[in-house]
Ligand SMILES: Nc1ccn([C@@H]2O[C@H](COP(=O)(O)OP(=O)(O)OP(=O)(O)O)[C@@H](O)[C@H]2O)c(=O)n1
């Protein structure tokens with residue numbers, strides 16, 4: 001009898017060791033997020049209806065962007081379920097959500113392992129014909145040392161019986177659900193450990209190095225190598241194309257004591273005048289991003305005639321543009337802004353401005369540049385009648 005295969009992909013982690021504002025599972029390789037690669041691979045072994053993603057609801061925008069970049073056949077993917085504070089709790093939430101769909105077996109996978117292959121999945125499923133659990137592993141290649149807390153070696157551990165555990169970890173569904181329910185709140189670092197605790201056999205099958213977990217930045221570079229080699233063999237792999245957009249804006253000065261520039265309050269002898277908070281920096285960046293995705297300009301999305309934008313904080317406009325990029329499955333590669341004025345002096349504020357823009361766009365601060373120039377006292381900026389700004393944005397969008 002053909003077994004009904006359920007899948008739980010855990011993607012609710014925050015990627016602290018990866019150290020980027022965007023959680024690692026939402027970083028892209030070859031036009032798709034790490035999570036997207038996993039979803040597509042498992043959907044091939046079962047149907048998308050049986051693939052349950054576990055996520056952090058605070059990551060909704062990133063999640064939507066990840067799904068938007070996938071093929072049309074993924075549209076029947078169930079809504080993601082919220083995770084817990086530990087991987088183990090996230091797995092349990094996923095298993096509970098999946099139980100109504102009554103799978104016979106379940107494969108539990110880390111979204112942080114985008115290099116999962118059909119072969120590894122097939123080996124795990126095959127081993128489940130004779131065992132309650134099966135996991136992919138790789139033998140340990142290095143000599144393993146046990147050390148004291150201060151780093152002095154206390155023992156050399158024979159490595160011939162040691163294996164590195166990967167995912168997907170496959171189980172008879174009812175067995176692993178019952179085990180996770182029983183051990184809820186106790187700490188285990190993988191799912192196989194729960195069956196081990198119950199004295200049940202878990203079989204090891206051969207994993208692959210491409211399936212190693214992305215934990216730190218270096219691991220991500222390694223995964224880039226994997227995707228490059230996969231692309232050569234797989235014409236259907238989705239590719240990215242790069243788009244550029246530019247923006248330009250001017251706001252005049254009016255009586256006041258500070259300007260809002262890139263979301264930062266900059267003390268000055270005048271304020272900038274405008275329908276919103278007149279943040280010339282954020283308006284210009286918004287136009288550059290809208291330009292790169294062919295989405296018109298800020299005035300079309302937020303008409304000056306609309307009173308709801310009167311005095312509005314311009315964060316809203318820039319965030320809207322970034323959301324449009326993510327909804328198309330794209331990502332912001334970098335933005336570069338030049339503020340053009342004699343005064344106020346911008347230099348002392350560029351760090352805070354870059355951080356604020358990065359926060360609004362939800363990208364790394366290294367992808368944001370803010371600089372300033374004068375016009376040598378020529379023209380309206382030179383006469384200190386207002387501030388002009390120009391910006392460029394580079395966006396990667398999936399092709400096809
Ligand atoms: N509360 C958690 C913690 C982790 N995970 C998922 O479990 C997998 C393996 O965890 P790990 O590599 O530790 O991911 P993070 O928890 O995101 O990373 P870190 O420990 O560095 O914060 C990842 O796909 C992660 O998203 C999860 O769903 N829920």
Ligand SMILES: C[C@](O)(CO)[C@H](O)COP(=O)(O)O
Pocket residue numbers: 087110164165166167189190191213
């Ligand atoms: C489940 C796992 O990926 C198997 O290697 C690993 O144990 C997850 O551990 P982490 O500490 O949450 O990265």
